[in-house]
Amino acid sequence: MTSILCQQLCKTFEQGGSLIKGLDHVDLSIEPGEFVCLSGPSGSGKTTLLNALGGLDTPDQGEITIGDQRIDQLSKKQLAHLRLQKIGFVFQAFNLVPVLSARENVEFVMQLQGIDKAERRQRSDTILAEVGLAGLEQRRPAQLSGGQQQRVAVARAIVSNPVLVLADEPTANLDSNSASQLMDLFQQLNQKRGITFVIATHDQRVMSYCRRLIRMQDGRIVSDETQPGKIALQSEGVAPQEQAL
Amino acid sequence: MKQLQTLSTLAWRNLWRNYRRTLIMTSAIALGVWAMIFMTAMLRGMMADMITQGVNNLPGHIQLHHPEYRADPSIVNRFAPPGDELLEQLNQADIKSWSARVRVPAVIASERASRGVNLIGVDPAEPLPLDGNLLKDGRSLETESDRGLIMGAKLAERLETRLGKRVVLMSQDPDNNVVDRGFRVVGIFESELSATEENQVYAGRATLQKMLRMDQKISELVILTEEQRLLQPTVERLAQSAPHLEVLPWYELDRFLGTSVETFDGFSMVFIVVIFLALSFGLVNTLVMAIFERTREIGLMQALGMTPASICVQILLEAMMLLLIGLLVGNALVLLSLHSIKDGLDISGVAEGMALMGAGSVLKPALHTLDVIRANGVVLVLGIVACALPAWQASRLDPITTMNHT
Numbered sequence: 001m002t003s004i005l006c007q008q009l010c011k012t013f014e015q016g017g018s019l020i021k022g023l024d025h026v027d028l029s030i031e032p033g034e035f036v037c038l039s040g041p042s043g044s045g046k047t048t049l050l051n052a053l054g055g056l057d058t059p060d061q062g063e064i065t066i067g068d069q070r071i072d073q074l075s076k077k078q079l080a081h082l083r084l085q086k087i088g089f090v091f092q093a094f095n096l097v098p099v100l101s102a103r104e105n106v107e108f109v110m111q112l113q114g115i116d117k118a119e120r121r122q123r124s125d126t127i128l129a130e131v132g133l134a135g136l137e138q139r140r141p142a143q144l145s146g147g148q149q150q151r152v153a154v155a156r157a158i159v160s161n162p163v164l165v166l167a168d169e170p171t172a173n174l175d176s177n178s179a180s181q182l183m184d185l186f187q188q189l190n191q192k193r194g195i196t197f198v199i200a201t202h203d204q205r206v207m208s209y210c211r212r213l214i215r216m217q218d219g220r221i222v223s224d225e226t227q228p229g230k231i232a233l234q235s236e237g238v239a240p241q242e243q244a245l
Numbered sequence: 246m247k248q249l250q251t252l253s254t255l256a257w258r259n260l261w262r263n264y265r266r267t268l269i270m271t272s273a274i275a276l277g278v279w280a281m282i283f284m285t286a287m288l289r290g291m292m293a294d295m296i297t298q299g300v301n302n303l304p305g306h307i308q309l310h311h312p313e314y315r316a317d318p319s320i321v322n323r324f325a326p327p328g329d330e331l332l333e334q335l336n337q338a339d340i341k342s343w344s345a346r347v348r349v350p351a352v353i354a355s356e357r358a359s360r361g362v363n364l365i366g367v368d369p370a371e372p373l374p375l376d377g378n379l380l381k382d383g384r385s386l387e388t389e390s391d392r393g394l395i396m397g398a399k400l401a402e403r404l405e406t407r408l409g410k411r412v413v414l415m416s417q418d419p420d421n422n423v424v425d426r427g428f429r430v431v432g433i434f435e436s437e438l439s440a441t442e443e444n445q446v447y448a449g450r451a452t453l454q455k456m457l458r459m460d461q462k463i464s465e466l467v468i469l470t471e472e473q474r475l476l477q478p479t480v481e482r483l484a485q486s487a488p489h490l491e492v493l494p495w496y497e498l499d500r501f502l503g504t505s506v507e508t509f510d511g512f513s514m515v516f517i518v519v520i521f522l523a524l525s526f527g528l529v530n531t532l533v534m535a536i537f538e539r540t541r542e543i544g545l546m547q548a549l550g551m552t553p554a555s556i557c558v559q560i561l562l563e564a565m566m567l568l569l570i571g572l573l574v575g576n577a578l579v580l581l582s583l584h585s586i587k588d589g590l591d592i593s594g595v596a597e598g599m600a601l602m603g604a605g606s607v608l609k610p611a612l613h614t615l616d617v618i619r620a621n622g623v624v625l626v627l628g629i630v631a632c633a634l635p636a637w638q639a640s641r642l643d644p645i646t647t648m649n650h651t
Contacts, residue, residue: 051645054548056547056644056645076552076553077553077554080547080550080551080553081550083549084550089548091545091648095541095542097255097542097545097546098542099255099258099259100255100258104254108251108549109550111248111250111251112251112549112551112555114248
């Protein structure tokens with residue numbers, strides 16, 4: 001299992017002629033299989049931290065280690081490889097490739113990994129069924145609802161068995177029912193597969209699902225609390241395939 | 246390989262996202278390629294026609310003369326028929342045929358008018374007895390001792406003479422004495438070029454040699470070769486065998502024609518490049534717009550683990566597919582349009598002007614494989630090169646910035 005360690009992370013942006021601290025000496029350690037929420041107001045640094053953890057952005061200072069690998073010193077190509085093999089992303093705006101069907105979107109990452117067609121097909125269909133989209137594999141993003149699109153994005157994020165899933169405001173564009181169902185799905189995947197989830201949000205409902213809640217402000221971690229976390233529907237006996245968003 | 250397949254699928258689908266734009270660009274490429282190849286084929290056809298006409302009128306691909314003959318084409322500058330060494334060279338495989346001729350300036354007179362002409366003595370058994378001209382009325386010369394005369398239709402009109410009438414030809418012998426002889430008009434020819442019809446008359450070689458008192462000597466040796474344009478090795482070989490004679494290929498004998506052909510060669514390349522430049526702006530613009538519209542998506546792909554090189558390859562594949570479709574349609578259009586005028590395009594409306602350049606009134610296109618490869622190659626290779634910059638720029642986009650792009 002892979003743990004995440006951040007030490008003294010700093011990131012500064014220039015905006016309107018003045019310097020803004022996106023991350024200000026952030027120290028953070030996340031154990032494998034944790035279900036973590038980063039919360040805070042807009043501009044508090046949660047997305048910046050998420051981007052740095054995912055290798056999308058490089059800190060000005062400090063170290064990030066995933067497992068035994070320092071990622072803050074990797075090249076663009078190495079970072080792309082790391083994201084491909086170890087990290088899954090779920091974004092606020094669903095971000096599916098519009099010219100690909102739901103199945104092809106899920107298969108896309110596996111295609112980049114060089115997995116053969118039969119295995120891709122089997123894994124994508126299984127995962128789509130797991131997130132409750134059986135029968136919708138051939139539909140393109142424009143033919144799916146917002147909730148369904150986000151489920152496809154989740155399926156794509158987890159299909160290659162990443163050690164870490166980073167989700168940035170995943171429920172921001174969803175209605176409350178779809179948001180709850182998505183969080184149930186995240187929790188099930190966390191429990192069932194042991195995937196580490198780090199979710200950036202300022203949605204109180206999302207925070208209620210997390211067992212660890214990190215609050216940020218002005219680029220700093222202002223609190224790091226452990227809480228019971230909401231119990232996933234699966235543990236109450238409802239299979240995810242039976243839920244419809 | 247698997248990744249290339251994925252990138253190809255993405256490129257193909259992205260291409261048809263904005264199908265209207267793709268269709269417009271494909272049509273532009275197809276039209277451009279059609280214009281490049283079709284116009285080059287027409288130019289080549291015209292050049293081939295000009296060369297054929299030129300070779301028929303000179304006549305021959307190569308001519309051998311006395312070194313002073315071109316400056317003073319009189320009987321003084323005559324030479325002996327080919328000896329053994331030259332004959333051996335004239336029997337080589339690259340030489341199709343040859344003929345020995347007498348050509349002197351003369352005055353022709355009918356009972357109503359007289360004119361200056363080129364008097365040509367030929368052996369009808371040898372090639373091009375009438376150069377490239379067609380016998381319209383009467384008969385051909387039968388032997389080199391034939392006593393008849395063949396003249397052009399326009400000359401007959403000017404002299405107010407006709408088939409069966411007698412005319413007098415007057416010239417000089419080697420001692421500068423005036424010699425003359427009466428000939429009966431046995432044939433009237435037509436020529437693509439009006440100047441030829443007015444200025445050339447044909448008689449038997451032996452008859453003229455006797456009239457001009459030049460024994461067996463001749464004015465020129467006319468050679469037809471298998472190759473039309475690459476004549477230098479043959480010219481050099483013949484010059485070694487006949488050091489006392491001037492050996493010249495058609496493009497030096499007719500400088501205007503030679504220069505025109507060279508100019509057309511260069512022009513066709515300039516034409517291809519100019520069309521390509523016009524095309525490339527549209528092509529690059531299409532690609533830049535396509536990238537701009539997909540900026541966010543490119544960021545997403547990078548976030549998912551696609552390398553900058555793969556992004557670059559995907560966009561280049563898209564450009565290549567666009568180019569290939571355009572090339573395919575363009576080449577099909579070329580074949581269709583050339584097939585529709587395979588018997589030639591009648592340009593008699595501008596034939597006077599074309600005749601000045603030595604071309605006939607029916608233009609037959611000549612499609613050369615090399616021209617097709619060159620036009621397709623220029624569009625494909627330079628097209629991809631032109632698209633390399635936007636593709637490279639797309640691969641350098643920052644995923645965070647691009648994913649915030651709206």
